[in-house]
Amino acid sequence: xxxxxxxxxxxxxxxxxxxxxxxxxxxxxxxxxxxxxxxxxxxxxxxxxxxxxxxxxxxxxxxxxxxxxxxxxxxxxxxxxxxxxxxxxxxxxxxxxxxxxxxxxxxxxxxxxxxxxxxxxxxxxxxxxxxxxxxxxxxxxxxxxxxxxxxxxxxxxxxxxxxxxxxxxxxxxxxxxxxxxxxxxxxxxxxxxxxxxxxxxxxxxxxxxxxxxxxxxxxxxxxxxxxxxxxxxxxxxxxxxxxxxxxxxxxxxxxxxxxxxxxxxxxxxxxxxxxxxxxxxxxxxxxxxxxxxxxxxxxxxxxxxxxxxxxxxxxxxxxxxxxxxxxxxxxxxxxxxxxxxxxxxxxxxxxxxxxxxxxxxxxxxxxxxxxxxxxxxxxxxxxxxxxxxxxxxxxxxxxxxxxxxxxxxxxxxxxxxxxxxxxxxxxxxxxxxxxxxxxxxxxxxxxxxxxxxxxxxxxxxxxxxxxxxxxxxxxxxxxxxxxxxxxxxxxxxxxxxxxxxxxxxxxxxxxxxxxxxxxxxxxxxxxxxxx
Numbered sequence: 001x002x003x004x005x006x007x008x009x010x011x012x013x014x015x016x017x018x019x020x021x022x023x024x025x026x027x028x029x030x031x032x033x034x035x036x037x038x039x040x041x042x043x044x045x046x047x048x049x050x051x052x053x054x055x056x057x058x059x060x061x062x063x064x065x066x067x068x069x070x071x072x073x074x075x076x077x078x079x080x081x082x083x084x085x086x087x088x089x090x091x092x093x094x095x096x097x098x099x100x101x102x103x104x105x106x107x108x109x110x111x112x113x114x115x116x117x118x119x120x121x122x123x124x125x126x127x128x129x130x131x132x133x134x135x136x137x138x139x140x141x142x143x144x145x146x147x148x149x150x151x152x153x154x155x156x157x158x159x160x161x162x163x164x165x166x167x168x169x170x171x172x173x174x175x176x177x178x179x180x181x182x183x184x185x186x187x188x189x190x191x192x193x194x195x196x197x198x199x200x201x202x203x204x205x206x207x208x209x210x211x212x213x214x215x216x217x218x219x220x221x222x223x224x225x226x227x228x229x230x231x232x233x234x235x236x237x238x239x240x241x242x243x244x245x246x247x248x249x250x251x252x253x254x255x256x257x258x259x260x261x262x263x264x265x266x267x268x269x270x271x272x273x274x275x276x277x278x279x280x281x282x283x284x285x286x287x288x289x290x291x292x293x294x295x296x297x298x299x300x301x302x303x304x305x306x307x308x309x310x311x312x313x314x315x316x317x318x319x320x321x322x323x324x325x326x327x328x329x330x331x332x333x334x335x336x337x338x339x340x341x342x343x344x345x346x347x348x349x350x351x352x353x354x355x356x357x358x359x360x361x362x363x364x365x366x367x368x369x370x371x372x373x374x375x376x377x378x379x380x381x382x383x384x385x386x387x388x389x390x391x392x393x394x395x396x397x398x399x400x401x402x403x404x405x406x407x408x409x410x411x412x413x414x415x416x417x418x419x420x421x422x423x424x425x426x427x428x429x430x431x432x433x434x435x436x437x438x439x440x441x442x443x444x445x446x447x448x449x450x451x452x453x454x455x456x457x458x459x460x461x462x463x464x465x466x467x468x469x470x471x472x473x474x475x476x477x478x479x480x481x482x483x484x485x486x487x488x489x490x491x492x493x494x495x496x497x498x499x500x501x502x503x504x505x506x507x508x509x510x511x512x513x514x515x516x517x518x519x520x521x522x523x524x525x526x527x528x529x530x531x
Contacts (some may be wrong), residue, residue, distance in 0.1 A: 024065070025065035026062065029058060029059050030062070031058050032054065032055040032056065033055075033059060035051060036127060036130070039051075040115075048133050051130065052133060055130075059159070060158070063162070064159055064163070070167075071166040078492055080461070089285075089415075091416060094415075095415035096415070096416065098415045099413055102411060102414070105412075106408040106411065109407070113128070116145055117129050118145050128144070128145060131143040131151060135147045150190055151190070153270070154189070157185045157277050161179075161182045164178050164276065164280055167280070177267050177276075177487070180267040180268065181267060184212050184270070184273070188210065189213075189270050193210060193211070194208075205233060206229065207230060207237070209221075212270070213270075214429065215244065215247075217428065219397060219398075219402065224314075224317075252264070252432070256437055259485075259502060260483070260502075261430065262484055264429070264433060266485050266486045266487075272420075272423060278419075279414050279420070279463075282418050283419050283462070284461055286419075286464065286465040287465050288462070288465050288467055289465075296424055296425050296482065299426070300425055300427065300431045303431065305367050305370070306401065306428075307401070309393065310394055310396075312334075313389075313394075314393070316333060316385050317390035317391075319333055334378075337375070341368060341372070374387065405426040409421060409422070410426060420464055424464055431481075437481060437483070441505075442503055443501070444478060444501060444508050445471075445483070446478075446499050446501050446503075447472045447497055447499075448499075449472060449473060449474055449497070451495045451496065452469070452497045454469060455494060457492040458472060460492075463486065463488070464480075464484060465482070466478070466483060466489075468489045468498070479509050
């Protein structure tokens with residue numbers, strides 16, 4: 001027997017070829033994609049309504065048909081057959097070609113929209129012009145590159161969401177959260193902002209945006225032009241501004257306490273929605289190494305510090321010094337920021353010190369010292385706040401994080417690094433929710449170690465790179481900052497070892513029960529639990 005045959009005998013058989021339905025559905029979906037590519041090459045389609053309908057309808061129908069052809073004739077249950085044998089899902093040449101194509105599209109979208117047909121004053125051509133009829137229908141305005149992106153993004157979540165529902169149709173939790181992300185993307189991220197734009201006229205300049213995005217994910221929300229837009233839009237604008245502030249300091253902590261970061265990352269967020277639906281075939285590609293975990297913690301929290309500095313500098317730039325006119329002056333604001341961060345750090349250190357890893361404690365001290373040191377340096381030197389002017393910080397953050405990390409790398413590299421690169425390494429919102437989840441959330445994934453057979457499915461398909469099996473083997477609760485509560489580890493477990501729960505915050509992380517069924521007297525344990 002050859003070496004290849006020996007390996008095949010251990011790992012299983014290669015996936016079967018595509019059936020007739022899968023081939024036809026792929027052809028249908030690709031035909032719609034070809035129409036969009038031809039439009040991007042400035043081919044003029046005279047009847048744009050017809051051709052746009054054909055293109056988007058073919059793509060959507062092709063994806064849904066492919067899902068039906070793949071899963072309808074099988075028993076309910078997760079099918080990952082041959083995932084490591086397919087070039088698309090095992091970092092083969094098809095995966096790299098797909099990654100290059102997605103990355104190229106994002107580069108054009110963010111930095112060279114003129115090559116997609118964007119023109120001033122509504123005289124669009126090419127791909128963007130093809131979307132003009134739909135944009136006029138919804139908002140009354142010509143399409144932009146962001147409208148094109150939002151439309152394709154929404155179609156991807158809806159169509160691949162159907163595919164996800166077919167695959168996980170036996171699991172109620174997965175179906176509910178998929179319906180949730182599909183609803184929030186369609187309504188709050190796509191349709192409502194377009195309808196809000198239609199409400200604007202000469203007397204109202206409502207800053208329409210994705211209503212489910214919260215600072216720091218929408219890092220631009222407190223820039224002066226947006227605040228001015230809120231205040232100039234009357235009670236509606238003021239309500240939206242207040243809602244944004246309340247979301248940060250009240251709504252988000254409460255929901256994270258009750259449900260963990262999953263309430264947002266897996267049920268609401270558009271980035272998470274795309275990762276869970278279109279990115280589902282790539283979840284096994286996430287790096288599970290200890291090195292990746294260490295890099296993840298430092299990088300994602302560095303991004304959070306970056307956005308805090310940038311937002312502080314932006315707000316500071318449009319405040320004044322005259323306390324007789326406004327109570328919130330530049331000095332009051334900076335002192336308030338420094339005091340708030342110091343008190344927050346002190347409270348965490350006093351009440352939740354044990355929940356933090358040693359390097360997390362050192363990192364928190366280091367970041368706090370850096371921020372307070374930069375504020376002090378500003379007062380002593382009279383230089384720009386944080387050494388750079390606010391606009392430079394905003395542009396740097398928008399380019400490095402808002403464009404390159406979240407778009408080009410975060411989505412374009414799905415076939416190479418897995419579907420949660422942005423959520424894991426770059427999202428400042430995930431960093432904040434992760435800290436809250438680690439420190440005081442009721443959410444955890446409980447394990448029954450006595451039932452674990454160490455198959456490794458849970459770790460393999462964890463999109464956040466968590467070695468779930470290591471926790472399961474010890475019968476230890478999983479309380480990790482990075483866990484988004486997607487529930488896939490529980491869904492793929494053949495023994496029912498893992499369970500997503502909201503329980504008491506006491507003894508969440510340090511579990512002394514041991515591995516149930518291995519080295520614990522089960523009767524004594526039950527008696528203790530009943531007391």
